[in-house]
Amino acid sequence: MASTTQPEISAREPTLDDVRVAARRLRGVVARTPLLHPATPGFPLAGTVVLKPESLQVTGSFKPRGAYNKLASLTPEERARGVVAFSSGNHAQGVAYAARLLGVPATIIMPTNAVAAKLEATKALGAAVIQIGTTSQERLEYGAALARERGASLVPSYDDPMIMAGQGTIGLEIVEDLPNVEAVVVPVGGGGMLSGIALAIKSQRPEVRVIGAEPSGAADAQASLRGGHIVTWERPDTIADGLRATHLGTLPFALISRLVDDIVTVGDDEIRAAVLALHRCAKLVVEPSGAVAMAALMHGKTGVEQKRTVAVLSGGNIDPAVLGGWLLEGGAT
Amino acid sequence: MASTTQPEISAREPTLDDVRVAARRLRGVVARTPLLHPATPGFPLAGTVVLKPESLQVTGSFKPRGAYNKLASLTPEERARGVVAFSSGNHAQGVAYAARLLGVPATIIMPTNAVAAKLEATKALGAAVIQIGTTSQERLEYGAALARERGASLVPSYDDPMIMAGQGTIGLEIVEDLPNVEAVVVPVGGGGMLSGIALAIKSQRPEVRVIGAEPSGAADAQASLRGGHIVTWERPDTIADGLRATHLGTLPFALISRLVDDIVTVGDDEIRAAVLALHRCAKLVVEPSGAVAMAALMHGKTGVEQKRTVAVLSGGNIDPAVLGGWLLEGGAT
Numbered sequence: 001m002a003s004t005t006q007p008e009i010s011a012r013e014p015t016l017d018d019v020r021v022a023a024r025r026l027r028g029v030v031a032r033t034p035l036l037h038p039a040t041p042g043f044p045l046a047g048t049v050v051l052k053p054e055s056l057q058v059t060g061s062f063k064p065r066g067a068y069n070k071l072a073s074l075t076p077e078e079r080a081r082g083v084v085a086f087s088s089g090n091h092a093q094g095v096a097y098a099a100r101l102l103g104v105p106a107t108i109i110m111p112t113n114a115v116a117a118k119l120e121a122t123k124a125l126g127a128a129v130i131q132i133g134t135t136s137q138e139r140l141e142y143g144a145a146l147a148r149e150r151g152a153s154l155v156p157s158y159d160d161p162m163i164m165a166g167q168g169t170i171g172l173e174i175v176e177d178l179p180n181v182e183a184v185v186v187p188v189g190g191g192g193m194l195s196g197i198a199l200a201i202k203s204q205r206p207e208v209r210v211i212g213a214e215p216s217g218a219a220d221a222q223a224s225l226r227g228g229h230i231v232t233w234e235r236p237d238t239i240a241d242g243l244r245a246t247h248l249g250t251l252p253f254a255l256i257s258r259l260v261d262d263i264v265t266v267g268d269d270e271i272r273a274a275v276l277a278l279h280r281c282a283k284l285v286v287e288p289s290g291a292v293a294m295a296a297l298m299h300g301k302t303g304v305e306q307k308r309t310v311a312v313l314s315g316g317n318i319d320p321a322v323l324g325g326w327l328l329e330g331g332a333t
Numbered sequence: 334m335a336s337t338t339q340p341e342i343s344a345r346e347p348t349l350d351d352v353r354v355a356a357r358r359l360r361g362v363v364a365r366t367p368l369l370h371p372a373t374p375g376f377p378l379a380g381t382v383v384l385k386p387e388s389l390q391v392t393g394s395f396k397p398r399g400a401y402n403k404l405a406s407l408t409p410e411e412r413a414r415g416v417v418a419f420s421s422g423n424h425a426q427g428v429a430y431a432a433r434l435l436g437v438p439a440t441i442i443m444p445t446n447a448v449a450a451k452l453e454a455t456k457a458l459g460a461a462v463i464q465i466g467t468t469s470q471e472r473l474e475y476g477a478a479l480a481r482e483r484g485a486s487l488v489p490s491y492d493d494p495m496i497m498a499g500q501g502t503i504g505l506e507i508v509e510d511l512p513n514v515e516a517v518v519v520p521v522g523g524g525g526m527l528s529g530i531a532l533a534i535k536s537q538r539p540e541v542r543v544i545g546a547e548p549s550g551a552a553d554a555q556a557s558l559r560g561g562h563i564v565t566w567e568r569p570d571t572i573a574d575g576l577r578a579t580h581l582g583t584l585p586f587a588l589i590s591r592l593v594d595d596i597v598t599v600g601d602d603e604i605r606a607a608v609l610a611l612h613r614c615a616k617l618v619v620e621p622s623g624a625v626a627m628a629a630l631m632h633g634k635t636g637v638e639q640k641r642t643v644a645v646l647s648g649g650n651i652d653p654a655v656l657g658g659w660l661l662e663g664g665a666t
Contacts, residue, residue: 031369033367034367036364039430040391042453055616056367056369056616059372097372124374282389283386283389283393283618283619284389285612285616321661323660324660326657327654327657328654330657
């Protein structure tokens with residue numbers, strides 16, 4: 001989809017150098033999230049699992065890493081013409097945050113049924129918001145037309161080398177902060193974060209296992225890795241609203257198919273249990289999409305449960321009322 | 334109370350050197366908690382306030398810092414005779430955690446109406462738990478008698494130089510990680526953490542403002558600082574269950590009266606609002622006692638709202654069902 005508006009040069013795969021350039025750009029702009037070593041006895045896998053909480057990132061998810069790197073890579077002329085992005089969730093806030101810092105006019109196309117809190121957060125970051133339709137196809141078509149009309153740049157949510165390189169800075173930080181890491185488990189939707197992290201880690205430390213985790217109700221990435229081609233999942237059905245992309249991006253798939261060791265799946269009940277375990281024992285607010293890696297480890301899906309494993313928690317933007325209900329149902333024990 | 338069983342030497346005030354020794358002992362034993370800079374537009378004081386989340390500490394609160402430092406300072410003979418502590422909450426888990434790591438037999442006296450989750454967590458850490466009475470006076474008398482009988486060491490929750498020095502390591506980390514800090518706001522109950530942090534910071538950087546925050550329903554520390562002597566608050570009434578100590582410890586008061594610039598108070602509604610703001614915007618699970626510093630800043634109580642200010646979040650052990658109810662009442666906005 002990016003190919004209609006992105007210049008040819010953008011379609012190349014990102015390299016480790018791109019990730020390093022992104023890391024320099026992001027210094028002081030986004031948080032270097034900590035690694036946490038939960039030691040509470042009630043915490044599943046206490047003592048082996050290490051958490052990388054991008055829920056504590058600015059805007060509550062990893063998205064500003066890629067968005068800022070993308071916007072910072074535009075020419076002054078491109079920046080002046082502004083950017084357009086379409087998103088119902090975290091990518092919207094990531095782009096709005098980056099655009100505000102760089103003084104780039106940003107228009108975000110959001111669905112008419114967008115969650116009020118996410119709409120408000122995006123507007124509060126200074127972006128213009130246009131609400132159109134309810135399907136990603138409608139937003140994509142409208143956004144592409146708007147970008148053409150204005151000469152603006154589209155900011156894809158994952159299928160772009162600068163976006164992937166930006167998300168890959170998570171992998172650089174993991175290797176720097178935990179040199180003896182043995183495995184990393186990463187949520188996968190469109191594949192921007194998984195491919196970026198795999199690139200950063202495998203280029204430096206090929207022996208480290210890199211594993212994707214996705215909902216069993218949107219298991220296109222596993223099917224794609226196993227089938228050797230991009231598989232489309234027609235009807236994603238999962239509580240992990242950030243992982244409902246119907247298929248991997250072209251560039252992410254190219255890297256994932258070469259670099260990622262395995263992709264595993266988890267059910268919604270397992271995701272919910274992970275959200276609650278992270279809340280109760282690690283004192284972190286993590287959204288369902290952000291908890292799939294932890295869910296896979298908790299439920300023995302990965303084969304790396306006994307290794308020194310980092311679980312990437314990709315975001316924390318969960319509806320407080322939904323989480324409140326889960327906490328009440330789960331009781332006080 | 335410590336004077337009946339502690340050797341005379343323990344009654345001296347701690348020094349900056351004691352805090353530095355504690356920091357060396359604690360390396361690799363407790364987490365060096367990160368400093369977080371929330372930048373989400375909805376977050377109160379985004380861009381000025383910096384968070385020090387001891388909620389992410391092992392056992393979910395700052396307590397293991399002091400407990401481990403105290404136990405590590407005992408002689409091999411004292412350690413072999415074991416330790417006794419009384420606590421209804423976070424101190425119990427802190428002592429149990431430290432005792433397990435050092436192989437010291439630990440007995441924790443808890444009230445008969447202790448929260449089941451806290452009881453289980455303490456047992457899971459390997460401590461023997463004895464449930465006695467419902468008042469702190471009953472636990473204190475029983476614990477002191479038990480310690481005398483066994484030749485065991487009492488581990489006070491705040492009125493002890495090694496406990497204070499251990500909690501003071503939070504202050505060392507703040508100065509190291511944020512050299513241009515201008516003010517620090519710290520919850521105060523018995524005063525162990527506030528006095529330790531004030532010692533660590535004021536000894537190095539006397540120009541940094543150090544401010545205590547406590548519930549208006551248990552405002553003995555403010556009365557003590559203003560009155561120049563330890564004031565007892567007969568009936569603490571606050572949702573901040575960790576800050577219901579009726580009076581400051583003798584040693585903490587000595588340091589606080591010399592080093593702390595001000596003590597401010599917040600109501601339960603303000604504390605609850607801070608818990609919810611930290612949950613929604615900073616993605617942190619913080620208990621009421623842990624949110625009083627943030628509450629004071631949010632509601633303009635400190636006079637340092639415009640400075641580069643660190644809010645110490647002392648713990649995250651809130652009953653999930655209580656928090657769930659608050660999240661539901663607060664709605665999804």
